[in-house]
Amino acid sequence: MKPEEIKKLDAYFKRTFNPQFVVKARPRKNDSAEVYAGEEFLGVVYVDDEDGDRSYNFSMAILDVDL
Known part of the structure; x- marks a missing residue:
């Protein structure tokens, strides 16, 4: 990801x-x-750039010991 894209996601x-x-x-x-x-x-957070439609997917694992 480009730095300006990371800044937008951060915001x-x-x-x-x-x-x-x-x-x-x-x-x-x-x-x-x-x-x-x-x-x-x-x-x-992953970027998906399929057919010119850019989207983002956030993946977070939760450990059972943290519940």
């Missing part, structure tokens, strides 16, 4: 969910970014 996550959310670029990956709540890793 969206802050506005929609929590101001402490941070979206960061992933090392050696250009199709996704990592999402954190402060320093805690939450999940990965």
Whole structure:
């Protein structure tokens, strides 16, 4: 993802969910970014660019010990 795209996603996550959310670029990956709540890793947001329609998919695993 381009830096300006990550900035837009960062603003969206802050506005929609929590101001402490941070979206960061992933090392050696250009199709996704990592999402954190402060320093805690939450999940990965993937970009899907199919037929010129760009969309995003957020994936977050929840461990049973965290429930």
